[in-house]
Amino acid sequence: MSLTFATEKQVAVAAVRRACLLTSSVFNKLVKNETLTKGDKSPVTVGDYSAQAVISTILQHAFPADPIVGEEDAADLRVDSGANLRDRIITLANEALTGELELGENSEWGIGPGQEKTAAELLDAIDRGNHSGGSTGRMWTIDPIDGTKGFLRGEQYAVCLSLIVNAQVQVGVIGCPNLPVNPEKPEFGQGCIFVAVRGHGAEQMSLSGAHPTPLRIPAFTSSTLSFLESVEAAHSSHSFNDQVSSLLGITHSPIRMDSQAKYGCLARGEGGAYLRMPTGVGYQEKIWDHAPGAILIEEAGGVVSDSRGDPLNFGLGRTLGENYGVVAAGKDVHRRVLDAVQKARAEAKSKA
Numbered sequence: 001m002s003l004t005f006a007t008e009k010q011v012a013v014a015a016v017r018r019a020c021l022l023t024s025s026v027f028n029k030l031v032k033n034e035t036l037t038k039g040d041k042s043p044v045t046v047g048d049y050s051a052q053a054v055i056s057t058i059l060q061h062a063f064p065a066d067p068i069v070g071e072e073d074a075a076d077l078r079v080d081s082g083a084n085l086r087d088r089i090i091t092l093a094n095e096a097l098t099g100e101l102e103l104g105e106n107s108e109w110g111i112g113p114g115q116e117k118t119a120a121e122l123l124d125a126i127d128r129g130n131h132s133g134g135s136t137g138r139m140w141t142i143d144p145i146d147g148t149k150g151f152l153r154g155e156q157y158a159v160c161l162s163l164i165v166n167a168q169v170q171v172g173v174i175g176c177p178n179l180p181v182n183p184e185k186p187e188f189g190q191g192c193i194f195v196a197v198r199g200h201g202a203e204q205m206s207l208s209g210a211h212p213t214p215l216r217i218p219a220f221t222s223s224t225l226s227f228l229e230s231v232e233a234a235h236s237s238h239s240f241n242d243q244v245s246s247l248l249g250i251t252h253s254p255i256r257m258d259s260q261a262k263y264g265c266l267a268r269g270e271g272g273a274y275l276r277m278p279t280g281v282g283y284q285e286k287i288w289d290h291a292p293g294a295i296l297i298e299e300a301g302g303v304v305s306d307s308r309g310d311p312l313n314f315g316l317g318r319t320l321g322e323n324y325g326v327v328a329a330g331k332d333v334h335r336r337v338l339d340a341v342q343k344a345r346a347e348a349k350s351k352a
């Protein structure tokens with residue numbers, strides 16, 4: 001039997017839960033000058049920075065020897081022009097860290113009343129996410145807000161955490177504060193956490209950690225399938241997905257959603273396939289954008305690969321290397337989508 005990673009799972013769920021409470025409360029108070037534009041033109045908010053500070057602080061207390069591959073770094077907060085943002089981030093992170101202990105949480109993880117951290121400690125916590133990745137040993141990945149553009153629109157986003165050991169994802173946690181608990185029962189409200197442990201299945205629970213429900217991807221036919229895809233056309237090719245849809249005889253429109261919430265929805269039986277093909281050359285997918293989602297799908301009985309059918313390689317560094325896209329689905333649908341992807345690529349080549 002594979003390791004249960006029981007403590008890692010408990011710590012990861014607690015960290016993601018606290019970060020989700022932070023990001024959802026920050027959204028309602030977000031003001032214009034609390035968002036920066038990074039070197040690659042993508043947005044980053046006080047929510048991204050403070051959520052990474054919270055998760056990294058908790059990991060550092062619980063697993064001090066484990067390196068972290070995190071999306072954000074504190075460079076822009078350490079300069080004079082970042083002072084206002086920095087103060088706000090320190091306040092938000094400390095609010096989230098010092099909230100009352102919930103069932104399953106432990107004060108040794110640096111959380112609970114009286115556990116305020118200094119500005120220096122929290123900036124260092126953000127910067128602990130600078131690990132370069134690689135194929136050996138334990139490491140955590142943090143995407144404090146995945147789908148920042150969705151977050152800013154008030155739509156879907158996800159707080160994402162994974163544990164990778166020797167290039168294999170072992171634990172994945174995805175918190176989706178804006179996602180309906182059950183799309184067919186709006187009265188159940190919104191806010192879910194998806195959790196997977198290698199060899200021990202995938203589950204969905206409420207943001208409070210209640211009602212854990214095992215997840216299994218059901219079977220789909222062409223008439224019940226619809227692709228899950230990015231809202232942002234720059235992140236994955238919508239037109240290529242349309243072509244693959246036609247080849248498969250899919251009649252439903254795609255479901256557009258930001259972030260790894262797509263993996264969560266796929267794992268619980270929505271859509272039936274997630275297809276993410278590059279829109280151009282040059283962009284390399286980041287490991288924190290796929291590691292938690294990949295284990296969630298595999299533990300829900302599905303398959304995740306690139307468009308050649310090869311598994312995603314989480315041992316290459318901070319990225320997945322050359323971008324061959326991502327295909328995720330239940331086993332049978334995965335095979336059919338891969339075949340159609342290859343056919344669509346061949347058609348595109350013959351027209352070129």
Ligand SMILES: Nc1ncnc2c1ncn2[C@@H]1O[C@H](COP(=O)(O)O)[C@@H](O)[C@H]1OP(=O)(O)O
Binds near residue numbers: 229232236257258
């Ligand atoms: N050109 C690109 N191709 C694919 N993904 C991208 C690209 N640019 C940014 N991303 C990343 O896509 C993720 C969101 O995916 P989705 O569109 O499915 O919600 C984000 O992590 C975002 O990174 P970043 O966090 O740097 O903005």
Ligand SMILES: [Mg+2]
Binds near residue numbers: 146289
């Ligand atoms: Mg991301």
Ligand SMILES: [Mg+2]
Binds near residue numbers: 071146147148
């Ligand atoms: Mg992010």
Ligand SMILES: [Mg+2]
Binds near residue numbers: 042071148
């Ligand atoms: Mg980002």
